[in-house]
Amino acid sequence: MLCLGKMLAERIRDARAVLARAEKSWRGNVSCFPGKAGGVVGCLFGGMALSRNISIGGFVPVGMHEVICAHDGGAASILAWYLARIAPQEQRAGYGRLQGCEQDRSQGKPQNNAQDHAQSNRSVFWVRQRRAIDQGGFYHLALPIGQATDPPPLMMTVDQQDIALWSCEEAAKSGQVASIILETTDYDLTSARRLQLACEAGGTRMIVLRRAFHGGRLMPSSALTRWKIEPAPSTPDTKTGNIHHLSLIGGRGVRPGSWKVKTDASTFSLSVVDPLEDGLSENQQDHGRYPPQGGPGRVI
Amino acid sequence: MSSENSNPTEPADDADGPHVITRADHKGVLVCGLNARARDAGLYGGMRLSDARSILPGLHDSPEDEALYDMHLAGLIRLMDRYSPWVAPDRELHAHGLQGDGGLWLEITGGSHLFGGETAMIGHILRDVKSRGYGARIAIADTAGAAWAAARHHPGAPAEHILSLPADHEIAAGFPVSALRLSDDIIALLSRLGLKQLGDITPLPRANITTRLGPDVLRRLDQFYGRLPEHLNFKLPDTPWLIKQSFGEPLGDAVNLALAIEDMTGKLCEMLAAENLGLRRICVRSIRVDGHAHTITTTTGTPCQSAPHILRLLGEKMPGVDTGFGIEKIIVHAPWVEHVAFRQARLDHQQDDSSDGLALGQLIDRICHHLGPNDILYRPAHHASHMPERAAIRQSPVGGARPARLPDAPLPKRPVRLLEPPEPVEVIARSANGAPTRLRWRKMIVDIACAEGPERICPEWWGHLDDDHYALSRMTRDYFRIRDQKGRMLWLLRTGHAGQDIWSIHGIFGG
CATH class of the missing domain: 3.30.1490.100 (DNA polymerase, Y-family, little finger domain)
Known part of the structure; x- marks a missing residue:
């Protein structure tokens, strides 16, 4: 009986060691990211810590990210604009009690100031492929431009996907735009890799609004993160307001996650409905408890 | 050598009928350019438009556009640069004459063999000029004056207007005296004296010509035969770039x-x-x-x-x-x-x-440089209009002066996506007060969980001055912000009259 107990204890210890090694390698694979660990944005959406879901510790501001959508319910555009305009300052103004955020703050601040200043006068380049997402065009008067100091975006509408991809690659390589938002249909792995390399060469961020067909299999890509946002269903009894389900569904070194967020169309921003739940679970994980105990708004 | 083209402002011959270009000055409205039909009807440059109308009541006329004239002339000069870099426009005629009969001189000395000879060169130039929609008469001669005259009065075929003096003296002698580019007064005087052709003037004593007709006739005659030089105003590039x-x-x-x-x-x-x-x-x-x-x-x-x-x-x-x-x-x-x-x-x-x-x-x-015919690159701008599709305009990506949002034109909440054109929906169920509660949009059922509105947008009356109030009321739009069972927020549009409403979805909000 004692022997059995010893064996069980050893097996548990071995399993924990394997798990720790896997966790270490998941978190340690940082050098492959273009921005390295210093430039990542640790907290998004008004204080949501991403260190548990992205191995590098947060959102990488340089590189290609994807937002998957079938039809744009409007929230995908808001999410794309939010991700395109997110600046590393958010982590300083964000949910400061989180340990991961504090760590990012201390590492990323000096490096990002110069970059932010250089990109502050550059505009967003919005490339729309006709009939890719919806037959409706993006209505720029809904954007919060003119109210802030942001320069007006540069917009392009094209018929052919190859022209859209070429233009995005050229703009990404030049580094003359703050970030690029591309609305397009599905594309192959080579195109995605070219876009990713162009972003890394020019230090540009690209958000791709990628059309996913119903029932179709999504082609893999080299995007750093892959997001999905859908409105929370409402019933006559419960009006959900602007609540959406935001999901991190894939990417490089990504552990999927889902959150309830509230969209604000007047400022084109998103915020988690209850950041305290995410904060609690983050603290629990940092104290060595694994798997984490997610809150009710989080599914892992 | 010279080449002569018809007036670039001459209207194209079309099936509509005679057409003239007019120029207004202190004498009134005068004709300065004609098409072939007008010329055939007996009209001529310099006559009053009222006189022309008395001859042809159905005459169409257009005012002269000097900028357009200059643009066509510059294009022709660029085209002729292929044959010779020395191209001189007939500026005097353009400035003072009303004949609509301008032309270009090309200095082609030593260059005609590159195009297969003089006759082949005339053929090349004729084809080039006609392919761009102009009419032309071309001649090659030893002097600028002779080329000018031969282009207008040579009796040969169009491709054989080559005047080589003194071998072709007989042909030159048959030219009318107007070929000497003289003023109307001198031509009238020559006509009264019975001197109608060049052959009538050349045998006359030179002293008598100067005494009776003035120095111009002898100067032009000498220029015609190459005894006096003629300075042409060649159009050379203004800049050394x-x-x-x-x-x-x-x-x-x-x-x-x-x-x-x-x-x-x-x-x-x-x-x-x-x-x-x-x-x-x-x-x-x-x-x-x-x-x-x-x-x-x-x-x-x-x-x-x-x-x-x-x-x-x-x-x-x-x-x-x-x-x-x-x-x-x-x-x-x-x-x-x-x-x-x-x-x-x-x-x-x-x-x-x-x-x-x-x-x-x-x-x-x-x-x-890579954009296709329908592709556009722009910066957004705001136009002061209540119509959502007119308020969003485009401007040049470089140097656009309009603001992206007018500070003095506040807008209500606008959708992130605007559907153009609005997508019609079918109303399946209505509430007791007639408001729709269930729609069919894109073959899917949309249950309206809640609605806000309406935001009423009336048509811009200054664009419908000829319409009555009844017509305007049909174009009034009522916009509702509705939330469906999936949580989407849509921009529902109602147009038409009460009882005959047309419902459609015009946009999608993000939150």
Whole structure:
């Protein structure tokens, strides 16, 4: 009986060691990211810590990210604009009690100031492929431009996907735009890799609004993160307001996650409905408890 | 030598009937250009429009557009540059004459053999001019005056208007006296004296001609026969932004051609930078040994001094150049240059293009050169209109002056996506007060969980001055913000009359 107990204890210890090694390698694979660990944005959406879901510790501001959508319910555009305009300052103004955020703050601040200043006068380049997402065009008067100091975006509408991809690659390589938002249909792995390399060469961020067909299999890509946002269903009894389900569904070194967020169309921003739940679970994980105990708004 | 073309402002012959171009001055409205039908009906340049209308009541007329005239003339001169760099427009006729009978002189001495001889050259020029929609009469002669006269009065076939004096003296003697480019008064006097042709004047004693008719007749006659020189006002490039290079050994492959163009473009950019200028358009003309010329033209959005950028734009069109048996001459020309703001160079004489938007302008140039016919690149702007589709306008990506949002025109909440045109929906169920509660949109059921509105937008009355109030009321729009069972927020539009409402979805909100 004692022997059995010893064996069980050893097996548990071995399993924990394997798990720790896997966790270490998941978190340690940082050098492959273009921005390295210093430039990542640790907290998004008004204080949501991403260190548990992205191995590098947060959102990488340089590189290609994807937002998957079938039809744009409007929230995908808001999410794309939010991700395109997110600046590393958010982590300083964000949910400061989180340990991961504090760590990012201390590492990323000096490096990002110069970059932010250089990109502050550059505009967003919005490339729309006709009939890719919806037959409706993006209505720029809904954007919060003119109210802030942001320069007006540069917009392009094209018929052919190859022209859209070429233009995005050229703009990404030049580094003359703050970030690029591309609305397009599905594309192959080579195109995605070219876009990713162009972003890394020019230090540009690209958000791709990628059309996913119903029932179709999504082609893999080299995007750093892959997001999905859908409105929370409402019933006559419960009006959900602007609540959406935001999901991190894939990417490089990504552990999927889902959150309830509230969209604000007047400022084109998103915020988690209850950041305290995410904060609690983050603290629990940092104290060595694994798997984490997610809150009710989080599914892992 | 001269070539003479019909008036560039002459209206094209169409099936509609006679048409004239008019010019208004202190004498009234005068005719200065006619099409063939008007000319056949007996109208002529310089007559009053009222007189012309009395002859042809159904006459169409258009006012003279000098800018258009100059644009066509400049285009013709550029076209003739293929045959000779020395092209002189007949400016005197354009400025003072009302005959609508201007022309161009081309100095082709020593150049006609490149086009297979004089007769073949006339054929080439006629084809080129007619392919661009002009009518032309062309003649080749030893002097400018003789060429002018032969182009108008030579009795031979159009391709054989070659007057070689004194061999063709008999032909020249049959020209009317108006071929001497004399004023109307002198021509009338000659007519009264019975001197109607050149052959009537040439035997007369020179002293008597000067005494009775003045010095002009003798001067024009001497110019006609080459006894007096005539100075033509050749149209030469106003600016020196042109580099020519001839090659003793023709360039036979594209690599050498690209290297030569790179070298010449670099020199041109250095010249421009020294004058603090930047080019907006560059033309590279490659002339083959067989006389064929291939021109590449590239335009930039901002004044540019950067040779690598221009070479990259040109390089995208270079595969279209066929070197054939070799290229013997290259001309690099910047027809459109603009001043650039002073930019301080660094100590290493390099300039940082990313500091003042130059690199962004170059990026826009590169993208614009790849756009298809329906593709657009723009910056958004705001127009003061309540109509959602009219409020969002586009402006140039470079140097747009309109603001992206007018500060004094506040907007209610607007959708992130605007559907154009609005997508009609079918109302399946209504509430007790008639408001729709269930719709079918895109073949899917939409249950309206809650609705806000309406936001009423009336049509712009100044655009419907001829419509009555009844017609305007049908164009009034009512917008509702509705939330469906999936949580989406849609912009529901109602148009039409009560009882005959047309419902559609015009936009999608994000939250």
